[in-house]
Structures are given as structure tokens and as C-alpha cells.
Amino acid sequence: MSQTTTFEQPNTGTWDGGNEPFKVSYGKLMMWFFLLSDAFTFAAFLTTYGLARHRHQAYEGTPEAFNFSTQWWPIPDKVFNAFPGFHGVDWPLAFVALMTMILILSSVTMVLAVEAGHRMDKNDVQKWLLWTILFGSMFLGCQAWEWSHFIAGTEEGMKLADGSVIHGANLIVNQYGPPLFADLFFFITGFHGTHVFSGVVLLILIFFNTVNGVYHRRGHYEMVEKVGLYWHFVDLVWVFVFTFFYLV
Amino acid sequence: MASHSHHTDEFAHTGEIPKAQTKVIWKTFFILVAITAVEFAFAFMMDAGTLRNAIFIGLTLFKAFYIVGEFMHLKHETKGLIWAVLVPTVLLVWLLVALLVEGTFYGESVFNYFN
Known part of the structure; x- marks a missing residue:
């Protein structure tokens, strides 16, 4: 019995675990380093995108005269100009703007959940987690629409020299430009979408834990903070994907 | 019986919840929305080129600063x-x-x- 008591004594010495130089818990610190490693992965994707883009000719005519060709890298405004319910209407980047807003909004509701956790306000944590789950799912739905539209393509498609027409995109050929353009679209937005999906799953898990009072009994809502860090990182990655894939 | 006493304990907690401090959070949100709007303005009002790309990357880094600094709380670590x-x-x-x-x-x- 006395042995157990000595074993449970916290280590307080500087060199045996008593020192906490970063003033954050182990879990949060490891989440930061995981996110750092995840940033490496996304940086690799963006490097690949930049190199592939440089290897292809840029379109040099006026934007009005632009047409899809495997000769040059497409202008993103001309590829991503569709909006659900507005078939055939040219609304460049409108849908991706909506997606960006949804994701930024979900980041805000996530911070609000973390803030409520600091105050031990169980009801507020539940409320804001639900909003975050809702916006995250909305983003995933938007991405599903974006993908299916990208894959199905437009009615005009791209005319080839032999008279045949390509509609939509797959990994081998696409109507928008060089094959690598569609490949990188699938890989980069797909990898980001997988992150969003994992985030929504984590959010649902911590929502159930919150409802069951797990964190309340534990005395802190740190798990919400850790998932929050992950969720903001996903938002951050989207900010970069948005710039380098849709704007530049 | 045990669950009953647990519930009263929760209600005791509910009574002491301080008010939410959300001013900074919403301010950060509006900054992020404003920067995104500015990016769109540049996307449509300026011809593509190195300068426009530089502006886009600069604004993106601004957004990254606010997300990591405020939302991820790194500024206060x-x-x-x-x-x-x-x-x-x-x-x-x-x-x-x-x-x-x-x-x-x-x-x-x-x-x-x-x-």
C-alpha cells in the first residue's frame, strides 16, 4: 500500500519530468508536432503542383478568348465557374468562395466551442460543436458537388484535332487541359477533403463525449482544444489550397 | 441515487459559468472574411501576373497569421x-x-x- 503511494508521487525535479518548458500538455504539444508534419505533406503536394505547372505552357491570350486545350495550363476562373442550381451560368469562383466562407465560419464556431470549454459551459460546448459539425459536413457536401461537376464536365467539352470531344475529367484525360491538372486537383483537394472528413468524425466523437459528460467529469475540455487545433489546421490548409489552386 | 447526486453537482456548476468572451474571436473572423473579399476583388479587377500572385501570397500569409495566431492560440503560447x-x-x-x-x-x- 505504501509502495503505491510513493509510486503516485508526481515528479517535480527539473530533470525527471517536473519541468514543463512549453506550458502545454503532452497531448497538445504532440498535436502541434503532428500538424507540423502534416504541413510537410501538403507542402510536398504544393511543390508538385508548382513544378507541374511550370512544366506546362501558360495561356498567353486575353482571358475572354480562352479555350480549353492540352497545350496550356487552364485559367482556374474558367474551370471553376459553375454554381449548383445555375446550370450554364458563368459565375467564376463563386462556389469556391462559398466553400471558403463555410470553412472559415466552422473555424469560428470551433473556437467558440473551445472558449466555452474553458468556462466549463457544457451546453455551449455542445451547441458550438454541433454548428462546427454542420458547417464541416456542408463543406464536404460542397466538395462532393464540386468533384462530380468536375468529373462530369460541361456540354461543350474540349474538341480534339481528330474531331472527337472530351467531356469532364478522370486521371488519364480531361477537358480542361493537361492530364496533370485534373490529377493534381483530385489529389490535393481530395487529400484536404479526407482531412475534413477525419475532422468531422473526431468532432462527432467529442460531441458524444461532451453530451455524456466525459469531459465535465474529467474537469477540463482539453480534448476539444486538441481537435480544435486539428480543425483550424484543416482550415489553414484550405486557405493555401484556395490561393494556389484557384486564385494564382 | 448516484446519478441523482451527479445531476445536482452539474447544476451547481452551471450556476457559476462566467460570461463568454467572444469579441476577439468575431473580430478575427471579420478580418479573415475581409481579406478573402479583397482577394476576390483582386482576382476580378486585376490582370493575372507576377504582381497579382505576390499580392495573393501576401494576403494568404496574413490569413495564416490570424488563423494560427488567434484561432490556434499560438500567439499566446x-x-x-x-x-x-x-x-x-x-x-x-x-x-x-x-x-x-x-x-x-x-x-x-x-x-x-x-x-
Whole structure:
């Protein structure tokens, strides 16, 4: 019995675990380093995108005269100009703007959940987690629409020299430009979408834990903070994907 | 019986919940929305080019600063943690730029070897 008591004594010495130089818990610190490693992965994707883009000719005519060709890298405004319910209407980047807003909004509701956790306000944590789950799912739905539209393509498609027409995109050929353009679209937005999906799953898990009072009994809502860090990182990655894939 | 006493304990907690402090959060949100709106304005009102791309990247870094600093709370962590995250990220950006510049040069020399 006395042995157990000595074993449970916290280590307080500087060199045996008593020192906490970063003033954050182990879990949060490891989440930061995981996110750092995840940033490496996304940086690799963006490097690949930049190199592939440089290897292809840029379109040099006026934007009005632009047409899809495997000769040059497409202008993103001309590829991503569709909006659900507005078939055939040219609304460049409108849908991706909506997606960006949804994701930024979900980041805000996530911070609000973390803030409520600091105050031990169980009801507020539940409320804001639900909003975050809702916006995250909305983003995933938007991405599903974006993908299916990208894959199905437009009615005009791209005319080839032999008279045949390509509609939509797959990994081998696409109507928008060089094959690598569609490949990188699938890989980069797909990898980001997988992150969003994992985030929504984590959010649902911590929502159930919150409802069951797990964190309340534990005395802190740190798990919400850790998932929050992950969720903001996903938002951050989207900010970069948005710039380098849709704007530049 | 046990669950009953647990519930009263929860209600005791509910009574002491302080008011939410959300001013900074919403301010950050409006900054992010405003920067995104400015990006769109540039996308439509300015012709594509190196300058426009530089503006886009600059605004993106601004957004990243607010997301990481405020939402991820890094601005308010210890200096050690800030550097532990920031230094690898800066080196990563350096690596990215170096790979792009050198890779483009290398790609061009390989593909145009016989021209």
C-alpha cells in the first residue's frame, strides 16, 4: 500500500519530468508536432503542383478568348465557374468562395466551442460543436458537388484535332487541359477533403463525449482544444489550397 | 441515487459559468472574411501576373497569421513553443521555394537538352 503511494508521487525535479518548458500538455504539444508534419505533406503536394505547372505552357491570350486545350495550363476562373442550381451560368469562383466562407465560419464556431470549454459551459460546448459539425459536413457536401461537376464536365467539352470531344475529367484525360491538372486537383483537394472528413468524425466523437459528460467529469475540455487545433489546421490548409489552386 | 447526486453537482456548476468572451474571436473572423473579399476583388479587377500572385501570397500569409495566431492560440503560447512551430515552417517554405526554382531550372535543362 505504501509502495503505491510513493509510486503516485508526481515528479517535480527539473530533470525527471517536473519541468514543463512549453506550458502545454503532452497531448497538445504532440498535436502541434503532428500538424507540423502534416504541413510537410501538403507542402510536398504544393511543390508538385508548382513544378507541374511550370512544366506546362501558360495561356498567353486575353482571358475572354480562352479555350480549353492540352497545350496550356487552364485559367482556374474558367474551370471553376459553375454554381449548383445555375446550370450554364458563368459565375467564376463563386462556389469556391462559398466553400471558403463555410470553412472559415466552422473555424469560428470551433473556437467558440473551445472558449466555452474553458468556462466549463457544457451546453455551449455542445451547441458550438454541433454548428462546427454542420458547417464541416456542408463543406464536404460542397466538395462532393464540386468533384462530380468536375468529373462530369460541361456540354461543350474540349474538341480534339481528330474531331472527337472530351467531356469532364478522370486521371488519364480531361477537358480542361493537361492530364496533370485534373490529377493534381483530385489529389490535393481530395487529400484536404479526407482531412475534413477525419475532422468531422473526431468532432462527432467529442460531441458524444461532451453530451455524456466525459469531459465535465474529467474537469477540463482539453480534448476539444486538441481537435480544435486539428480543425483550424484543416482550415489553414484550405486557405493555401484556395490561393494556389484557384486564385494564382 | 448516484446519478441523482451527479445531476445536482452539474447544476451547481452551471450556476457559476462566467460570461463568454467572444469579441476577439468575431473580430478575427471579420478580418479573415475581409481579406478573402479583397482577394476576390483582386482576382476580378486585376490582370493575372507576377504582381497579382505576390499580392495573393501576401494576403494568404496574413490569413495564416490570424488563423494560427488567434484561432490556434499560438500567439499566446510560450516563446519556446512559438519558435518550435515557426522555425521548421520557415525552413519548409525555404525548401518549397528552393525546390520550385531549382526544379524548374533542372526540368527545363533536361527537357530542352536537344533543342
